[in-house]
Amino acid sequence: MFRTALRSVLAHKARLLMTVLAVTLGVAFVSGTLVFTSTVTDAYKNSSQKGLGNVDVAIQPHKSDNDRSNPGETPRLTQRLLDQVAAAPGVASVTGSVSGFAAVADKHGGLVSKGGSSGGANYYPGADGKDARYPMKSGQAPARAGDLALDSKTAERAGYRVGDIVRISVDGPVLQQKLTGIFTTDDGNVSAGGSLALFDTATAQKLYAEPGQFDQIDVKAAENTSQNALKADLGRILPEDAEATTGRKLADDQAKDIAESMDGMTTGMLVFAGVALFVSIFIIANTFTMLVAQRTKELALLRAVGATRRQVTRSVLIEALLVGTVAAVAGLLVGIGMGALLRSVMGSSGTEIPDGPLVIPSSAVIASLVVGTVVTMLAAWLPGRRAAKIPPIAAMNSVHAVATARSLAVRNAIGGILAAVGVVTSVLAKDESVMGLGAMLLVIGVFVLTPLLSRPVIAAVAPLLSAFGMPGKLARQNAVRNPRRTAATASALMIGLTLITGLTVIASSVQQAIDKMAADSLKADYVVVMASMHDLSPDIAEKLAATADVTVSSPMRPAPVFIGDKGESLTGVDGATIGRLVKADFTDGSFAGLSGKKVVVDEETAKSHGWKINSSFTVTYEDGRRDSLTVSGVYEGTQMVQGIMVDNATVTPHLTEVNDRQVLVKTASGGSAATEERLRKALGDNPAIQIQSKADISREVAKLIGLMLNILYGLLAMAVIIAVLGVVNTLAMSVSERQREIGMLRAIGLGSSSVQRMVRLESMIISLFGGLLGVALGVFFGWAAGELISTGMPTYELALPWGRLALFLLLAAVVGMLAALWPARRAARMNMLMAIKAD
Template identity: 55%
Template sequence: MLRTALRNVLAHKTRLLMTALAVLLGIAFVAGTLVFTDTLGQALRNSASKSFSDVSVAITDRSASAYADSAEKNRSGATLTADTLKRITATEGVARARGVVDGFAGVADRKGDLIGDGWSTTGTNFVPGDGGRDSRYPMAEGHGPSGPGEIALDTRTAEKGGLQVGDTVRVAVNGPVMRLRLTGVFHTDDPRVSSGGSLVLFDTATAQRLYLSPGRFGEIDVAAAPGTSQAALLTRVEKLLPKSHTIRAETGQQLADDQAEQIARSTDSLSTALLAFAGIALFVGVFIIANTFTMLVAQRTRELALLRAVGASRRQVTRSVLAEAFAVGAAASLAGLAAGIGIAAAMRAVMGALDAPLPDGPLVVTPATVLVSLAVGTLVTLLAAWLPARRASRIPPVAAMSSAELPATQKSLLVRNSIGAAMTALGVAAIVYGASTGGSDGRMPIAAGAFLTLIGVFVLTPLLSRPVIALATPLLSGAFGVSGRLARQNAVRNPRRTAATASALTIGITLISALSVIGSSVNHAVDKAVTGDLKADYLVSMANYSDLSPEVAREIAKVPDVSAVGAMTSAQLDLGGRTRPLSGVDAAAFDRLVALRLRSGSTAALAQGQLLVRADVAAERGWHTGSTVQARYPDGSTARLTVGGVYEKNGMVSSLVLDNRVLDRHRKESGVSQVLLKGAHGESDSLQRAVKAATGDNPLIKVQNQDEIRAGFSQVISFLLNLLYGLLAMAVLIAVLGVVNTLAMSVFERRREIGMLRAIGLDRAGVKRMVRLESLVISLFGAVLGIGLGIFLAWAVNGTLKENLSGLTTVVPLTQVAYLLAGAAVIGLLAAVWPARRASRINVLEAIKGD
């Protein structure tokens, strides 16, 4: 039986080609993901270990970090100072101690545009050692900064900006733009630079003035003298540190281990996300594999029945079919592994071309990757072929007398439809429950319900195919005559086969349509928030989302055509033991800049030092206009505040609103999150330029009108959608292979029938048209199911996002839906090219005379 199985694989290699390709593509996705993430993780770990190679103990002050929140900054007491550094340097066992200061810094190119993405545009201090060099930043040209008017840049930033040693460079932090002389260009493996950012080196005194305060450090790195262990040095250093909740000392090895663990978590998350899409591709491949083996079993009914007749047991027949599946799966998995390694190498090259190169290092192909790839591909093929193999074992020996395919029994169809209906009902119920629950609590029921609904609909697809395809009967019969009628009859002749073929395409269309609806819904909600919640003409903010200097609002107010300016700040306010986000606003200009819809009270209450509360918070706490609440400010002081109004959700403010004059007295930091302004004559290019000039043409500061705000959100959403579409493209490609495979095998199966049609007058063009229309009908059937399921799932997901995005409603993008249907039609027509050509070239006499 094993020899028979291998001979069958060789005899049907053309018909098994598409199945092998489906497995190959899916495993290539899996292997490529594993190799790429292993390579990325290893390269980052190697780079991180280099970063801590000369650090034995690191002392950090979290309150000094650019990423520190207001709570940490407010908790800060004692800090790391020059005296701390001096005491540590004088400690026994210390070879060297280095004070570090860092924060955000934007560098402008020759056109005045920001180099980098804002988030990773950073600055730090240059610490000269022996020979005036800093071992962290080896100079490629020039020397490090030695005074307040000098800087050094990393080589990649200098190259992007077309900057050379000796040039005057415009640099900004959060205040006025500085014009500084470039004294050196250095090499660095800093991940912020390799990810597309920039790094500016200042002298220590300048960095302290810009980021902290004179004499203060955010970190002190200590190197141990020979013979001193990191643990021993840590014990000695900890005794010298000031008492503070935000200061912490760790060994270099501990930092390296923590960094490695963080990298592992990040790469694991990336790997999991990519493997999810690889799983979708393999799931689509299951339909193709199952369909292929079902058709092969049907075509070999007489052969398998004869094997039974000459003594083969049912178990032997099952093993024979599974042996074929094993051979196909193992060979395709091996090829997929090789393709996956190539994909990983290509992804690495693409990242380099996109200006985000990985640290140096070879491709990492682990034994686990090889085993997982081969095992997954082979097991998926075996599982998909199991039902056809089981069906093959049930072919009775008497079937050797007939070449007809054994029809499905009414009992089996009833059981199938009952199971499908039950799964669909349970899935829909779970989705509706999750959507009604809302928030993060509803996402798990929706995910489980989506899976059950998809499987249930796939099981029911044979039942659905007849009535849905029947809707196309008038068009097919009227416009395409005999070919159209034959195409419809062929599509519904074997509902299970049609269902399996359409279902592969349905999966991809479901996910694509769901993403499209969610993206359109979010974009619509953002449009509503900008146009409905914002009256201001312009919004001014930092590109890295850090705080603006308070001076920015004051300088903008001096622009002649500005009629209203309001600074917005943010803080956390403790109300009755529960902390909630608070927006600080300028009461005098608030009504002219923000469209706040009040249920009770008035925005005039802000000027009286009263609190405005969002409606859902007020309902939860039982508050109303006039209520008095006990509040604890960020600095720890307490006060009783009167609720001056209750408002509906608004995208521009948090759940609480208070006048900045009240809030500023109780918070240590003076930064402004954003500035809103209104022009005396509305928006204009001249006003926008004047406002930008008032900020000192700071490359880190963005001045956006309402259209640019919407475009910014839309751009992010479009990028994410395009990324997800690209990941789903593999599943769609495999679905296309499924349509090609089914049609090609169907043509082979119907050789005699096609020969008879040719003999009674159907020409080659008519045969081609029949196969193309059959493919078109099946593809559109799968697309219609997918679009319907996608819209339903998107509606449910939107239900969980409503509390995070005000005004979110489900918006169906009709243009994109039309594109999906058109795309499915094109897929159907392209998939039919080869099968239709093959069908039209069948020799009439050979087809009629027998199998």
């Protein structure tokens, strides 16, 4: 039976080529995902370990969980502690670090690190006058106020050389610093496209902390002193608000964080790989069903000469194993190339990844072999089992081909139940996992029902096909001749279009919701924020308020507090003007009462605390003072306006460090390019500050949604390509089994061009059928998912992008026409006499 299966594979090389290709693409997606994520994770891990090469023990501030007296930032480390650590036994050297945000402008005033983080830190020279973390490539290290050093990648991107004046912003005013040096670094953020600016220690402390304070103290152990021993020794002299961690532990924690940060991407890509494999299953099952049907007499002859049912089934499975193994190996090789390509694509798109070798994990090899062989054998098992159950005499007489009415009734009943359960589950779903289960059940149910649906749907387009004469009529009859085959072929395309349509509907609806939210939540003309999403210096709000044309403004100032034993954050605003800058639907009270010790609260927060109008509660501020506040209004929160709002005059005196999350601005002109330029000039053309209108906010979200959609479209394109292969495969094999019929048609006068048109129209009908089902299911899933989204986004409403939906259907038709090119050409060039004689 093994030799029989091997001869069968070799005898039908052309027939199985498309199946091998479909499995190869599905496996390649899985292995490529694993190779890519392992390569990127390993690159970041190695980069972080290099950065910790000179750190044996790191001392960091620590805030006790039992300390409820101060809800603000954790304490910093002092110069006195650093000196004590340096004098401790087993210590070779110490390095004090202080860091924060630093936006570097290029020579045109724009932000250099638009795609990464913008960091600033101190250069801490050791006994040799050098900081081992930052080797100087050219120039000198910063030694005094006004000096600056940049990492080599940032300097190269911005075109800076030693001696240039660099404009840089920390949290407010723009600083003019002289570039004294350019250094290299293993910092993972820089490797990923960010920037790093170095100041002398005194300047960095002034910018990011207080004189004599550090964020971290790195300790290098003396020779013959282990990290654990040094940590234990230092633990005896550390105060309660500091803790020591070994460099090995830091490296392990960073590696774990990097792996966890990649989990989302890995899971997402593996989901799309699963979709590709799911589509592949339809093609494999369809191919083996047709192959078995064409070899029915051959299999019957085997049964007649003594082969058992089990041996026939085993023959088909061995054939599938051979095909799956070849496809798995090919898929692994293609996946390795895909992983390398994905890394290059991310690098060329501006997302920089640390240098490192291509990593081929054992999981990729094992997954490729298992997935390729198992998927193929599972898909081939049912056709093989079905063929084995056919009596030899019936198979030789071909009386087995028609499915019984009972089997079709059972199939339709199962499909109807699955579809109904899927619809109900999707509609009633309260979370994503239940929604996903409902979606899967509905798709499977529709697939089972597809043979039943094919006849009325295809019959509905019959009037359109009549315009093509006899080829159109024959195409319609061929499309419904074998509903199961048509269903399997159309379903492969249906799945891809279902996901594409669903994502497009959700994206369009979210974009509309964001536009409406920006319009409904803001009366302000502009929102001023930091490009890095860090907090603004309070002098930004003062400068904006003093700018001509600005009529009303209000900073949105975060104020950390404790309410009971739970940490919360109040939002300080200008109580007298906030009502003219934001829109809020109050269920009780209004902004009019927002002053002194009175606050307004969004409904969700009020509900979580059990507050109502005139409810009082006690807060503990950063300075340890306690205060009693009263609710004077409850409003419906949105993504842009939410939380507990209190007048800035009440909370600002209690803040240890005053910063603003954003500043809302209303102008007399209502917003214009000239006004925006005036505001920008008032802020010193600061590269770190963004001045956003409501339209800018919507465009930024639209850009992000568009980028995500393009990535998802690219991933789903794999499923559509596999579906196209399925259409080609089905048509090619259908033409092969209809040789005699096509020969007879040619003999009675149907021209070769008409034969080609017949095959192309048949392909287009099948593809449009799959496209219609996919678009309909996608719209339904977009609506159902929207019901979940709307619970957290009140402005969400279903928005159908009719233009794109029509484009998807057009693309389905084009896919059908393209997929039919080779089968149609093959049918037209068939020798009619040889075709009539074909068995």
